[in-house]
Amino acid sequence: MEERLQKYMAQCGVASRRKCEEIILEGKVKVNGVVVKELGTKIDPEKDTVEFNDKIIKIEEKKVYIMLNKPEGYITSAKDEKGRKTVLDIVNIDERIYPIGRLDYDSSGLLLLTNDGSIYNNIIHPRVAIKKKYIAECRGKFTESDLKKFKSGIDIGGYVTAEAEIDVISEEKSFNSRKNSNEIISTVEISIHEGKNRQIRKMCASLNHEVISLKRVSIGNIKLGYLKKGQWRNLTSEELNYIKSL
Structure with missing residues (x-):
């Protein structure tokens, strides 16, 4: 039975279907x-031989579904042209896997x-509009006006974000050695369903709140829980059924 080349490549674990389309256009197949x-x-x-970068590819017999608590300082990619560490340096398994979506280098x-x-x-x-939840530590106190703007949508440079959710968890005083004075550090919980590059950092920056740290804690019903930084595990059957039902 015939099927589209990019779909077959994705089933072989080369990359996502969209990325496989790019690879085909680059003449690597x-x-x-x-x-x-x-x-x-x-x-x-069953009849054709497909090669990617001059290596024959075949459908992976064993499907792998992994959750990683990505540490800061890793690229969400299979390779990095600058030689930086990638998430595959942490999840080192026999099967060829790739990340679903991305997290910033600093997140x-x-x-x-x-x-x-x-x-x-x-x-x-x-079309799925799945909600992704983050915990962010930011400089400064979020005013009611800030929270309203965040929830209704913010221009982050040629793009106005969709409605988002934000709740202030805590506000603490901290000494800023650069300014030689005390400042407020706000911890906020943010939920968005978009995935623009560095979106949350840009949204906060537009309100003059620099993000100090950013951690994603859930994707839809899948929660990070108590998994420590740099650790990974296989998804449970319940989590996998949830993803397949979307």
């Missing part, structure tokens, strides 16, 4: 020894990884 650059290409997995928290391209869009696709 061969079908039966011939470079293919057309996204409409269909293949028969920590819940990240999902898999070799099952079929579930990628269940979390990433805009």
Whole structure:
């Protein structure tokens, strides 16, 4: 039975279907020894040979679904051209996996990884609008006006964010050595369903609240819980069923 090349590549664990489309357009894929650059290409997995970077790829027999508590200082990617550490340096397993979505280099928290391209869009696709919850430590006190702006949408440079949720958890005084004075550090819980690059940091910055630390604690019903930084585990059957039901 024939299927689209990018779908087959995703099932083989190369990358998400969208990323596989980019790889095809870059001329990195061969079908039966011939470079293919057309996204409409269909293949028969039982008859055709597919190569990525001159290596034959096949569907992974074992599907892997992993939750990682990503530490700061790691790139959410399979490789980094600058030689920085990636999340795959932490989750070192035999299967070729890739992250679902991303977390900034300076951020920590819940990240999902898999070799099952079929579930990628269940979390990433805009139609799903799955809620992602973060805990942020920010400089300054959030006023009622700040909270209203945050909830109704903020211009973060050519893009106005959708409605978001924000709740102040605590406010504490802290000594700022750069300014040689005390300041308020606010801890806030933020929920968004978009995934623009550095979105929360930009939203807070637009209100003059620099983000000191940012941690993602849940994606929909999947919660980070007590998993420590740098640790990972397989998703439970309940968590996996939830993702597949989206």
